[in-house]
Amino acid sequence: QITLKESGPALVRPTQTLTLTCTFSGFSLNTDEVGVGWIRQPPGKPLEWLADISSSDFKWYSPSLKTRLTINKDTSKNQVVLTMTNMDPLDTARYHCVHKLYGYGEKGICSWFASWGQGTLVTVSS
Amino acid sequence: SYELTQPPSVSVSPGQTARITCSGDTLPKQFSYWYQQKPGQAPILMIYKDNERPSGIPERFSGSISGTTATLTISGVQAEDEADYYCQSPDRSGTAVVFGGGTKLTVL
Numbered sequence: 001q002i003t004l005k006e007s008g009p010a011l012v013r014p015t016q017t018l019t020l021t022c023t024f025s026g027f028s029l030n031t032d033e034v035g036v037g038w039i040r041q042p043p044g045k046p047l048e049w050l051a052d053i054s055s056s057d058f059k060w061y062s063p064s065l066k067t068r069l070t071i072n073k074d075t076s077k078n079q080v081v082l083t084m085t086n087m088d089p090l091d092t093a094r095y096h097c098v099h100k101l102y103g104y105g106e107k108g109i110c111s112w113f114a115s116w117g118q119g120t121l122v123t124v125s126s
Numbered sequence: 127s128y129e130l131t132q133p134p135s136v137s138v139s140p141g142q143t144a145r146i147t148c149s150g151d152t153l154p155k156q157f158s159y160w161y162q163q164k165p166g167q168a169p170i171l172m173i174y175k176d177n178e179r180p181s182g183i184p185e186r187f188s189g190s191i192s193g194t195t196a197t198l199t200i201s202g203v204q205a206e207d208e209a210d211y212y213c214q215s216p217d218r219s220g221t222a223v224v225f226g227g228g229t230k231l232t233v234l
Contacts, residue, residue: 037223046212046226046227046228047161047163047212047214047225047228048225049222049223049224049225052223060221060222060223061222062222062223063127063217064127096168096169105157105175107155107156107157107175110156110157110174110175112157112159112171112174112175112214113159113161113169113171113214114171114174114180115171116168116169116170117168118167118168119168
């Protein structure tokens, strides 16, 4: 059974840096065709993808947020850490950690978010 | 920036068929994915690679693609299917992930 659990501060001040940790079980980031990512959802709004990291340590970031995001993994601890700098009240959202799978098909290489953590609500306010 | 367009809402009576569309100009070349999100819960993967269903997802959920439009079809809708549904696909570069704006399915 795959589980993912997010941890981090519930309240962050504007301009501060947010650090979120995803601790997962049921899979290993040493396995090919596996990754972990972060997706957020502001209250009442749609999902927004933030970043991914693969088992090969390839990293992908949202183009609109890439200057503020850093994603890293600690395979020995089964953890992935996301940092977001210069937090703003518009960054208030539930942040979800996700288990990503890679595959192949007639359209080439593909990937999808197979399992999701419940998320952690982060409020940005002074 | 690249966008996937979904209708904000779809309503259907129990037992009927619901169709939720997702439009994007890269969909002929990129796979589409669908997620269900119920209030207060994390999203669940319902369809991957346009039309494949993960284990445990009921057969009444199916996906299809035609040109630049992906469709999630729910046959014989049940009250428990009332939820928000999101489509997802890569952007034009193929390296970034894009979600549609979501469709609220209401079971009348």
